[in-house]
Amino acid sequence: MKRMIALAAALSIAAAAFAENLTIDPNKLKQIAEESSVIAAFEQNMQTDEQFQTVMRFILPDPGEAKWRQIPWTPDIWEGRIRAAQQEKPMFIWAMNGDPLGCV
Amino acid sequence: MTGRASVFSDDRVIKILTDQFIPVADNCSFTQIQKDAEGEFFRKVAEQGHYAGRTKPTGTRQGLYACAPDGELLASINTTRVEHVLSMLNKALEKWNKKNPTADVPASYEKDKYFNRSFPEGALILRETMRDIPRKDKSGDEIQTWKHNFDHLWIRKEEAQALIPDNPKAGMEYEAPKELVRRIAQYHLVDHVRGEAPPWHDKHLQKAGLTLRVESVDENAVTIRLDGHAFLEAEPSGQTNPYSGFKIDMKRGMDAKIKGVIRYNRKTNAFEQFDMVAAASRWGATTYNFRQNDLGPAPIGFAFELIPSEPRNQTPPKFLLGSYFRNGN
Numbered sequence: 001m002k003r004m005i006a007l008a009a010a011l012s013i014a015a016a017a018f019a020e021n022l023t024i025d026p027n028k029l030k031q032i033a034e035e036s037s038v039i040a041a042f043e044q045n046m047q048t049d050e051q052f053q054t055v056m057r058f059i060l061p062d063p064g065e066a067k068w069r070q071i072p073w074t075p076d077i078w079e080g081r082i083r084a085a086q087q088e089k090p091m092f093i094w095a096m097n098g099d100p101l102g103c104v
Numbered sequence: 105m106t107g108r109a110s111v112f113s114d115d116r117v118i119k120i121l122t123d124q125f126i127p128v129a130d131n132c133s134f135t136q137i138q139k140d141a142e143g144e145f146f147r148k149v150a151e152q153g154h155y156a157g158r159t160k161p162t163g164t165r166q167g168l169y170a171c172a173p174d175g176e177l178l179a180s181i182n183t184t185r186v187e188h189v190l191s192m193l194n195k196a197l198e199k200w201n202k203k204n205p206t207a208d209v210p211a212s213y214e215k216d217k218y219f220n221r222s223f224p225e226g227a228l229i230l231r232e233t234m235r236d237i238p239r240k241d242k243s244g245d246e247i248q249t250w251k252h253n254f255d256h257l258w259i260r261k262e263e264a265q266a267l268i269p270d271n272p273k274a275g276m277e278y279e280a281p282k283e284l285v286r287r288i289a290q291y292h293l294v295d296h297v298r299g300e301a302p303p304w305h306d307k308h309l310q311k312a313g314l315t316l317r318v319e320s321v322d323e324n325a326v327t328i329r330l331d332g333h334a335f336l337e338a339e340p341s342g343q344t345n346p347y348s349g350f351k352i353d354m355k356r357g358m359d360a361k362i363k364g365v366i367r368y369n370r371k372t373n374a375f376e377q378f379d380m381v382a383a384a385s386r387w388g389a390t391t392y393n394f395r396q397n398d399l400g401p402a403p404i405g406f407a408f409e410l411i412p413s414e415p416r417n418q419t420p421p422k423f424l425l426g427s428y429f430r431n432g433n
Contacts, residue, residue, distance in 0.1 A: 029410050035238040042383050042403055043238050046363045056381050059235045059407035061252065068112035071121050073129045075419040078142045081129035084173040088205035092125040092194060093149065093169040094107070095132035101253040103296050103422035104131075 011065055034058070106184040114186045114335065120193050129227050129419070134219045136165045145175055153180030170196030173207040173384070178348035221420040224429075226261030229417050230378055230408040234297050237383070237403035248400070252297040256421050257408055259284060263376065268368050272318045272326045280314035280332070283430055287336040288314070288382075293421040295357050295404060298394040302422045304358075308338045314362060323370055330364030330380060343391045350396040356388025364408070378410040 037099030038058045071075035074080045077093065084091045111117055121127045122173040124431045150165040151157070158164070167182035168189060178196035181188060191336040196432035215222070235252040238244045265282045290314040314332035321327070344351045352405060364380030389395035411417050422426060 005173065031244065035244050039157060039238055039240060042405070043181060045361045046381060049128040049365075052129045052363050052365075052379075052381060055237075055383060055405055056379060056407050056409075058237070059215045059252075059405040059410065060233050060380065064113070065109070065250075065252070067118070068108040070118050072126050072416070073127050073214060074416055075128050075129055076415070077128055077146055078127050078210065080414065081145065081173050084126040086209040087126065088207075089124065089126050089170050090178055090200045091169075091173060092121055092127045092193070092196075093146075093171065094112075094127070095135070095146070095150070096129075096166050096168065096362070097131070097164055098300065099131045099419045100107070100129040101419040103253055103256075103300070 005073070073101055106148050110184045111186050111189050115189075116190055117186060117193070118232075118258075120190070120197075123192075124197060125345060126162075128242075132165050134221075135358065136163070138216045138219050138253075141210075142218040143216065143219075148175040149177055150180075152177035153183050165248035170200075172198075172200065172203060173210070176203075183237060183344055204214075214301070223256065223413070224260050227266045227413060228259040228261075228375060228378065230257040230259065230380070231375070231411045231417075232257055232292055232406060234295070234404065235351075236297055237405050237413045239403060242266070247402075251297055253388065255296070256417075257288065257292050258424070258428075259366050259422055260330050267316060267328070267366060268326065269318065272319050273330075274321055274322045274397040275316040278316055280316060280330075285314045285332070285334075287428060288312075288362075289336060289360075291421060291428055292408075293334055293336065293360050293382055293384060293394055293406060295390075295395070296422075297357070299392045300388075300422075301390040301393040303426075304338065306335045306339045308336045310335045310337060312336075314389055316367050319365075324369065326368050326370060327374070328366040329364065330366065330370070332362035334362065334382070338388075341391065345391050347398060350388055350389070352386050354399065356386075356390060358384050358386050360406075378408070379407040382406040409419050 002100040024069050037054050041054040044051060046055055074083070080091050094100045105361070107291055132146065135143050136150065137143065149169050149171045153169055154167055155165050156239040167180055169180045170193065172178065178199045179192045181192045183189060232255040233252055236247050236249050238249060241246065263281050266281050269278065286309065289309055294301050294303055312332070312334040314330060317329050317331070319327045319329050337355055340354055341352045360382040362380065362382045365377065366375065367377035369376050382405070384404050384406065385401045387400035
């Protein structure tokens with residue numbers, strides 16, 4: 001069902017683009033298909049495991065959004081201070097009103 | 105949160121921080137007022153930096169600081185512009201390279217009990233991501249589905265153990281500990297996608313439940329499905345956003361359906377998978393969550409995934425202080 005909705009949405013965009021003699025952006029089509037799948041899975045309360053995975057994947061950050069996690073952060077100033085002294089390196093402190101690695 | 109994308113996703117910043125610094129991420133709301141050695145150290149660093157002595161409009165010490173382990177400031181800035189941050193880092197390294205790098209390794213200290221956010225021994229950490237869900241009448245671009253936020257759900261060891269039956273059999277059904285369900289609903293089904301919001305209080309929680317059903321079991325592992333719900337609603341706060349002038353004069357609420365799957369290794373007695381999604385309808389706004397132009401009802405999703413309980417992942421839940429943990433179930 002979800003795939004049918006996604007396919008129908010993608011086909012309808014393709015048909016509209018064809019009618020207007022426009023170039024079809026494949027990334028846009030992919031995005032529309034993905035969003036249609038998510039909407040369908042969401043509205044059906046994630047009844048199947050596939051629908052559950054579809055919604056989960058959509059919410060989780062993609063690799064680009066999670067790139068900042070490649071930095072080996074420590075969430076503890078004192079622990080960072082100990083490591084800095086042991087490794088003879090300077091510290092870098094990212095300080096925010098809220099946890100920079102969590103909800104802020 | 106702009107800095108994650110604009111500054112800390114830049115390859116040059118990632119390399120320089122990874123190779124040449126000890127990078128620390130800190131919630132300075134606490135450390136700038138903590139009465140202990142960690143608080144003193146942070147204040148010592150910050151008072152040499154860009155907000156030294158600041159009391160108005162707030163006393164915040166937010167920003168980026170490079171310092172020696174003895175607390176000497178090397179450079180500081182408060183910006184989300186990557187070139188400015190790179191310049192600040194290079195300036196800090198220049199200064200550092202002229203210093204004697206040896207420093208005494210600091211001793212342990214007694215934490216300010218009021219701000220103690222220690223990780224409970226043996227607890228599980230589920231990393232939470234929240235994001236708006238596309239709608240039939242509005243595309244992801246229109247509702248800006250690239251905006252998202254994070255939090256961390258801590259599940260105490262005994263609560264986690266209560267999720268796995270002693271003698272599991274396929275088809276077995278039971279309820280999750282009420283205290284855990286309350287915590288998930290009140291502290292983790294909160295709309296922080298565009299800005300921060302307060303937690304739900306006891307009086308807002310109208311109903312919530314989480315049923316577990318053993319799907320399959322063998323000598324190596326047990327797989328359990330989760331199925332739950334939560335309904336929360338709060339009266340209008342009557343507060344006004346000081347910047348936009350928007351007044352909170354309508355109810356806010358959250359109506360969530362919860363699904364999930366747990367895989368538990370019976371040989372190692374360890375959780376291998378704990379995925380959970382709350383698919384919700386949210387309505388209303390809070391003073392600072394920037395929903396004044398999108399009051400709903402509208403779909404929002406919360407996804408939870410198990411991450412290793414190691415120190416680097418122990419960023420506390422946003423609402424840990426207060427009544428996040430209560431005794432008993």
